Amino acid sequence: MKELKGACIIGQSGGPTAVINASAYGVIRTALDSPCITKVYGAAHGIRGVLDDTLYDMGAEAASELALLMHTPSSALGSCRYKLKDSDVDDTDYKRILEIFKKYDVRYFFYNGGNDSMDTCNKISKYMQKVGYECRIMGVPKTIDNDLYGTDHCPGFASAAKYVATSCMELYHDARVYDKNMICVVEIMGRHAGWLAGSASVATYMGQGPDLIYLPEVDFEMDKFIADVRRIYDESGECFVAVSEGIHDKTGTLIAEYGVENAPVDAFGHKQLGGLASTLVNILKGHLGNIKMRGIELSLLQRCAAHCASETDVQEAFLAGKSAVEYAVSGITDKMIGFQRTTDENGDYKCEIKLMELTEVANTEKKVPREWINEAGNGLNQKYIEYVLPLLQGAPKLVYENGLPRFAHLRKVQAK
Amino acid sequence: MKELKGACIIGQSGGPTAVINASAYGVIRTALDSPCITKVYGAAHGIRGVLDDTLYDMGAEAASELALLMHTPSSALGSCRYKLKDSDVDDTDYKRILEIFKKYDVRYFFYNGGNDSMDTCNKISKYMQKVGYECRIMGVPKTIDNDLYGTDHCPGFASAAKYVATSCMELYHDARVYDKNMICVVEIMGRHAGWLAGSASVATYMGQGPDLIYLPEVDFEMDKFIADVRRIYDESGECFVAVSEGIHDKTGTLIAEYGVENAPVDAFGHKQLGGLASTLVNILKGHLGNIKMRGIELSLLQRCAAHCASETDVQEAFLAGKSAVEYAVSGITDKMIGFQRTTDENGDYKCEIKLMELTEVANTEKKVPREWINEAGNGLNQKYIEYVLPLLQGAPKLVYENGLPRFAHLRKVQAK
Numbered sequence: 001m002k003e004l005k006g007a008c009i010i011g012q013s014g015g016p017t018a019v020i021n022a023s024a025y026g027v028i029r030t031a032l033d034s035p036c037i038t039k040v041y042g043a044a045h046g047i048r049g050v051l052d053d054t055l056y057d058m059g060a061e062a063a064s065e066l067a068l069l070m071h072t073p074s075s076a077l078g079s080c081r082y083k084l085k086d087s088d089v090d091d092t093d094y095k096r097i098l099e100i101f102k103k104y105d106v107r108y109f110f111y112n113g114g115n116d117s118m119d120t121c122n123k124i125s126k127y128m129q130k131v132g133y134e135c136r137i138m139g140v141p142k143t144i145d146n147d148l149y150g151t152d153h154c155p156g157f158a159s160a161a162k163y164v165a166t167s168c169m170e171l172y173h174d175a176r177v178y179d180k181n182m183i184c185v186v187e188i189m190g191r192h193a194g195w196l197a198g199s200a201s202v203a204t205y206m207g208q209g210p211d212l213i214y215l216p217e218v219d220f221e222m223d224k225f226i227a228d229v230r231r232i233y234d235e236s237g238e239c240f241v242a243v244s245e246g247i248h249d250k251t252g253t254l255i256a257e258y259g260v261e262n263a264p265v266d267a268f269g270h271k272q273l274g275g276l277a278s279t280l281v282n283i284l285k286g287h288l289g290n291i292k293m294r295g296i297e298l299s300l301l302q303r304c305a306a307h308c309a310s311e312t313d314v315q316e317a318f319l320a321g322k323s324a325v326e327y328a329v330s331g332i333t334d335k336m337i338g339f340q341r342t343t344d345e346n347g348d349y350k351c352e353i354k355l356m357e358l359t360e361v362a363n364t365e366k367k368v369p370r371e372w373i374n375e376a377g378n379g380l381n382q383k384y385i386e387y388v389l390p391l392l393q394g395a396p397k398l399v400y401e402n403g404l405p406r407f408a409h410l411r412k413v414q415a416k
Numbered sequence: 417m418k419e420l421k422g423a424c425i426i427g428q429s430g431g432p433t434a435v436i437n438a439s440a441y442g443v444i445r446t447a448l449d450s451p452c453i454t455k456v457y458g459a460a461h462g463i464r465g466v467l468d469d470t471l472y473d474m475g476a477e478a479a480s481e482l483a484l485l486m487h488t489p490s491s492a493l494g495s496c497r498y499k500l501k502d503s504d505v506d507d508t509d510y511k512r513i514l515e516i517f518k519k520y521d522v523r524y525f526f527y528n529g530g531n532d533s534m535d536t537c538n539k540i541s542k543y544m545q546k547v548g549y550e551c552r553i554m555g556v557p558k559t560i561d562n563d564l565y566g567t568d569h570c571p572g573f574a575s576a577a578k579y580v581a582t583s584c585m586e587l588y589h590d591a592r593v594y595d596k597n598m599i600c601v602v603e604i605m606g607r608h609a610g611w612l613a614g615s616a617s618v619a620t621y622m623g624q625g626p627d628l629i630y631l632p633e634v635d636f637e638m639d640k641f642i643a644d645v646r647r648i649y650d651e652s653g654e655c656f657v658a659v660s661e662g663i664h665d666k667t668g669t670l671i672a673e674y675g676v677e678n679a680p681v682d683a684f685g686h687k688q689l690g691g692l693a694s695t696l697v698n699i700l701k702g703h704l705g706n707i708k709m710r711g712i713e714l715s716l717l718q719r720c721a722a723h724c725a726s727e728t729d730v731q732e733a734f735l736a737g738k739s740a741v742e743y744a745v746s747g748i749t750d751k752m753i754g755f756q757r758t759t760d761e762n763g764d765y766k767c768e769i770k771l772m773e774l775t776e777v778a779n780t781e782k783k784v785p786r787e788w789i790n791e792a793g794n795g796l797n798q799k800y801i802e803y804v805l806p807l808l809q810g811a812p813k814l815v816y817e818n819g820l821p822r823f824a825h826l827r828k829v830q831a832k
Contacts, residue, residue, distance in 0.1 A: 016590050045595040074589035081594070165820055166723050173490035173823065174432050174720040178497070179461040206820055299712045304590035307582050308723055310819060392819030403726060403808030404581055404622055407589065 004136065006107025007039035008325075009055065012142075013046030013113040013120065014081065016074035017156030018163075018309045019317035020112060020142045021408070024076060025069035026321020027110045027140065028058050034329055037108060041415050045078035046113070047120055050100050051093060060413040068408035070314060071398050073306035076410055079113075084120050087127050094127045101128075101135060104415065108136050108328050112321070114143035114154075115365065118336055122358035125334045136328040139336035139358055140320050144303045146195035149364035150356050151338035155317035158391035159309035160302050161199030164188055165392070167298060168203035168210060172240060175294070181237040183229060183284060183293040187277035189302055190244040192216055193367045196302070197244035199388060201380035211239055216246035217368050218377035220255050225280075226287050228378055233288065245276050255279065307405050311394025316351050323353045336361045349390030420552065422523025423455035424741075425471065428558075429462030429529040429536065430497065432490035433572030434579075434725045435733035436528060436558045437824070440492060441485035442737020443526045443556065444474050450745055453524060457831050461494035462529070463536055466516050467509060476829040484824035486730060487814050489722035492826055495529075500536050503543050510543045517544075517551060520831065524552050524744050528737070530559035530570075531781065534752055538774035541750045552744040555752035555774055556736050560719045562611035565780035566772050567754035571733035574807035575725035576718050577615030580604055581808070583714060584619035584626060588656060591710070597653040599645060599700060599709040603693035605718055606660040608632055609783045612718070613660035615804060617796035627655050632662035633784050634793035636671050641696075642703050644794055649704065661692050671695065723821050727810025732767055739769045752777045765806035 010027045012020055024042075031040045042056040043049030056077065058066070069076055087094045100106070111121035118139045125137040141148050146157035168186065175184040188197040194215025203209025211232045214220055232239040247255045259279030277295030284293060320337045327335070338356040343349065372384040399406040426443045428436055440458075447456045456474040459465030472493065474482070485492055503510045516522070527537035534555045541553040557564050562573035584602065591600040604613040610631025619625025627648045630636055648655040663671045675695030693711030700709060736753045743751070754772040759765065788800040815822040 016593050048595050072589065073586050074593045076589075078595065079593045162819060167717055167721075169820060169823065170489050170720040170722060171716055173488065173492075174716045177432050177490045177495045179464050179494065202818065202820065206818065206822075207825060208823060294716070296715045296717070297713070298717075300587055300590045300710070301583055301712070301714075301717070304586040305583075306586060312819075389818050394819065395814075395816065398811075400811065402618065402622065402805050403578060403728075403810065404585060404618065406622075407585065407624060409623060 003036050004107050004134065005036045005038060006105045007041060008037050008108035008110065009041045009043050009050065009106050010077070010110045010112065011043035011046040011049060012075035012077050013079050013111065013117040014143065015114070016079065016304055017142050017144050018073045018159035018304060018306045019156050019314050021069040021072045021074070021076045022314045022317035023112050023140050023142060023155055023321035025066060026318040027112070027325055028066060030322045030325040031108070032059060034325060036329055039104070041104060041106070042077040046080040046082065046117070047084070048080045048082050049078070050097050053100055055104065055415040056412045057415045061410055065408050065410060068399060068406060070318065071306050071309065071396055071405065072407040073304040076408060081116070083116065084123050087123065094124070097124060098128070098131065098133055101133065106135060110138050110140055110321070110324050112140040112142055114141070114145065115148060118148070118358060118361045125358055129334070136333035138324040138328050138333070139361065140324045141336060141338070142317070144196055145190055145193055147193040147365045147367070149361055149366045152341040153339055153391055155313060155320055157195060158313035159305070160196055161202070161388060162310045162392045163302050163305040163308045164196060164199045164298065165202035166308055168200045168242060169206060169208045171296065172203060172208040175240055176238050180292060183233060183239045183241070183288070183291055185241045185243065185277045185280050185293070185295045186210070187243055187245055187275060187295065187297045189298070190216065191246040192365055194244045195368055197242055198368055198380050198384055200242035201384060202388060202392070204379070205385050209240070210242040212378045213242045213380060214247050214378060215244050215368055215373060216248060217370060218373060219250040220247040221249070222283070226284065229284060230288060233291065241280070243276060243280065247276070258283065306396065306407070307398065309396040310392045311396050312391055314396055319353065327355065334358055419452050420523050420550065421452045421454060422521045423457060424453050424524035424526065425457045425459050425466065425522050426493070426526045426528065427459035427462040427465060428491035428493050429495050429527065429533040430559065431530070432495065432720055433558050433560050434489045434575035434720060434722045435572050435730050437485040437488045437490070437492045438730045438733035439528050439556050439558060439571055439737035441482060442734040443528070443741055444482060446738045446741040447524070448475060450741060452745055455520070457520060457522070458493040462496040462498065462533070463500070464496045464498050465494070466513050469516055471520065471831040472826070472828045473831045477826055481824050481826060484815060484822060486734060487722050487725065487812055487821065488823040489720040492824060497532070499532065500539050503539065510540070513540060514544070514547065514549055517549065522551060526554050526556055526737070526740050528556040528558055530557070530561065531564060534564070534774060534777045541774055545750070552749035554740040554744050554749070555777065556740045557752060557754070558733070560612055561606055561609055563609040563781045563783070565777055565782045568757040569755055569807060571729060571736055573611060574729035575721070576612055577618070577804060578726045578808045579718050579721040579724045580612060580615045580714065581618035582724055584616045584658060585622060585624045587712065588619060588624040591656055592654050596708060599649060599655045599657070599704070599707055601657045601659065601693045601696045601709070601711045602626070603659055603661055603691060603711065603713045605714070606632065607662040608781055610660045611784055613658055614784055614796050614800055616658035617800060618804060618808070620795070621801050625656070626658040628794045629658045629796060630663050630794060631660050631784055631789060632664060633786060634789060635666040636663040637665070638699070642700065645700060646704060649707065657696070659692060659696065663692070674699065722812065722823070723814065725812040726808045727812050728807055730812055735769065743771065750774055
C-alpha cells in the first residue's frame with residue numbers, strides 16, 4: 001500500500017460519553033506522532049465544523065493538556081446532530097466537504113460517534129470514493145447505549161454502566177434507611193435498547209440493587225408492573241425499580257407519554273412532561289395509595305460521569321482511536337473500528353480490534369438478547385452479568401486538583 | 417473520674433450521608449476495643465430501635481465487614497425522623513428508654529445525626545440527669561446541610577459538596593457540547609442553608625462550573641433571575657444555573673411552590689410538584705422562548721455518593737465517632753463533638769476536636785455568611801472557596817469487587 005501524505009481531521013458527534021475524548025486523544029496523539037500525517041485538525045461540532053470551515057489546530061495544544069483528554073468527559077471538540085442528505089438527492093454538503101478537504105489537503109478523516117455518526121462517516125466515505133478523491137476514512141465508535149451493530153460492545157457504555165450500577169447501589173442504601181419504607185423508581189437512558197438500564201442488575205447481583213428492571217426489549221404491561229411492585233412492597237416493605245426511558249406498551253406507545261394527559265401546560269401551550277420516573281410514581285400512587293415514593297432521573301449525569309469511569313473503557317476507547325489512525329496510515333479506509341471479545345492465556349477477558357464495514361454499521365441497532373432477560377421481563381439474568389462485569393473493571397486514573405478531577409482546557413486555536 | 421462499666425448504644429438518625437457510617441464505625445470500633453464497655457448495641461432506626469427494643473449486637477459482626485462501614489453510604493443501622501416530646505409534657509418515651517437502658521445495663525449512649533437528632537440526644541441526656549440514672553451521653557454530628565451551630569463544619573457536608581462540585585464540572589462539559597446551546601438548571605439540596613449549593617462554586621472556581629448560583633440566604637427575585645439568565649445567554653449562548661432547593665422570595669414563599677398552580681393533580685387530588693429545577697425551567701421558557709433547557713435534580717444521589725466521598729471527610733467522620741467514645745469513657749457526658757479549624761506547623765489545614773454543649777447545638781441553624789456571597793446574590797466569593805477547599809481533599813479508599821465499591825453487609829443479630 002502506498003504511503004499517503006496529508007492532513008487529518010477528527011470530528012465528534014452525537015451525545016457525549018465519559019470516554020469519547022479518550023478516543024479523540026487516541027486519534028490525535030497517534031496522528032501527531034505519525035510521519036505521514038502533516039497536520040491534525042479538530043472539527044468544531046463534528047461535521048458542522050467542516051462545513052463551516054471551523055477547524056482547530058491540535059498541534060497548537062500543550063501535550064500535557066491533550067493527555068488530560070483521556071479522563072475529560074463530553075466531546076471536547078463539540079458535537080452536533082446534523083444529518084447529511086443522500087448525495088444523490090442533494091450533494092451541496094458533500095461538495096463543500098470536498099472543498100474543505102482540498103483546501104487543507106485532508107487525506108485522513110476520523111469520525112467519532114454512534115449510529116447516526118457512522119451514517120455520516122459512511123456517506124462521506126462513499127462520496128469521496130465516487131468522486132475519486134483519495135482520503136482514508138475511519139469510524140471510531142462511541143455510545144452509552146451500546147446499540148452499535150457487530151461490535152461486542154462500544155466505548156462509553158461501560159463507564160455509563162458503572163455509574164448506573166454504582167448509583168443504584170448507593171440509592172439502595174439510601175432508599176431503605178427509614179423505618180417508614182419507600183418505593184423508588186430510577187429512570188435510566190436508552191430509547192430503543194436496554195443495555196444501560198440493564199446495568200442496574202449489577203447492583204442487584206452485588207446484593208444491593210433494584211428489585212425490578214424494565215427494558216424496552218420487552219413490551220411493558222402496566223397491570224403486571226403494578227402487581228410486581230405491590231407484591232414486593234407487601235413482602236418486604238419497600239420496592240426499588242429501574243426503568244429504561246424507552247419502555248413502551250405493545251402498541252409502541254412510550255410509557256413516558258402516559259403522563260401527557262395530566263401534564264401542565266407552559267406559556268406556549270406545550271405540555272410539560274415530568275419524565276418517566278415521575279409518571280410511574282404518579283401511576284403507582286393512584287393504585288397503591290399513600291406510600292412514600294420517589295422518582296429519580298439520572299439525567300445527563302450518567303453519560304458524563306468521568307469521575308466514575310471504567311478504566312477498562314477508557315483504555316479501550318483510546319485503543320479504538322489509536323487503531324483507527326494506525327489502520328488508516330497502513331492503507332485501510334471505509335471501515336469502523338469494532339471490538340472482539342476473546343480470552344488471554346489465563347482465560348481472562350481480552351478485547352481485540354476488528355474492522356467492520358461502515359455500510360453495515362450505519363443505522364443498525366443491536367438490542368439486548370431476549371434470553372438475557374428473565375422470563376417475567378422484569379430483570380436480567382446471569383448471561384448479562386457475565387457479559388458486562390469485565391467491562392466495568394478499574395478505577396479511572398484521574399489527575400486531581402483541589403480534590404476535584406482536573407479536566408482538559410483546550411486552547412482551540414483556529415486553523416488558517 | 418471514676419470508671420463506668422456498662423453497655424453502649426449507638427443510634428443514627430436524620431437523612432443519610434456518605435460518611436455517617438464512618439462515624440458509626442468510629443464509635444463501634446472504639447467501643448468494642450474499650451475495656452469498660454461491656455457490650456456494643458446498634459439501635460435499629462435510631463431512637464425507635466430503643467423504644468421498640470430492637471437492638472443489634474455489634475460484637476456479632478465480622479470485624480472486616482464492620483471496617484467496610486468506613487466507606488458505606490447511608491445509615492447502616494437505619495434511621496428515623498422521630499421527635500421526642502418534652503418530658504415535662506409527656507414522659508412516656510423517656511420512661512421506656514430508661515427501662516431499656518436498665519434492661520441492657522446501658523451506661524453509654526451515642527447519637528449520630530443532625531439538628532433534630534441533637535435535640536433528641538439533649539433531651540435524653542437531661543432526663544437521665546434528672547432521674548439520676550448514670551449514663552454518659554454524647555452527640556456525634558452529621559449533616560450534608562452543614563448547618564449545625566458552633567462547629568467549623570460537619571461530617572457529611574464535604575463529601576456531598578465534592579459530589580456536587582464534581583457533577584457540576586461534568587455537567588458543564590456536557591451541557592455546552594452541541595452547536596445549539598442550552599440553559600441548564602441544577603437543583604441542590606438545602607432547605608434553609610446554602611452551604612451545599614454553594615459548593616457548585618468550586619466547579620466555577622475550576623473554570624468549569626455554573627454561571628449563577630442562588631442560595632436561600634438571599635431573597636430570590638424572579639425578575640432579577642430572568643434578567644441574569646438572559647444577559648449570560650445573550651453574551652455566551654448558554655447559561656448554567658445552580659439553585660438551592662430552599663430559595664424563597666422576600667415573603668418567604670418557596671420558589672419550588674411557584675409551580676403548584678400549574679401542577680397536575682394525581683388520583684387523590686394532590687398537586688404533583690415537578691421540583692424546583694423544572695419549575696424554573698418552565699418559567700424561563702415563558703420569558704426567553706424556545707431555547708433548549710434542562711432541569712436536573714441531583715436528588716438522593718448527592719447525599720449517598722460514597723464513591724465520590726472526600727477522604728478528609730471520611731477520616732474526620734471516623735474521628736468524631738472515636739472521640740465521642742474516648743471522651744465518654746474518660747468521664748465526659750452531655751456534649752456534642754465539634755470541629756475546630758486550625759493549621760499545622762506548615763500552615764496547612766488541620767481539624768481538631770472540640771466539645772460543645774448539647775443544649776447549645778440542638779435546633780440552632782448556621783447559615784452561609786452574607787459576606788461570602790457576592791453583592792448581586794448570584795454567586796459565592798473567594799471566602800467560601802477558601803473555607804471549603806481543604807475539606808474536599810483526598811479520594812476515598814474504597815474496596816472494590818467486580819469493579820464496583822464493596823459496601824458493608826451487616827448480619828444484624830438481634831440482642832437478647
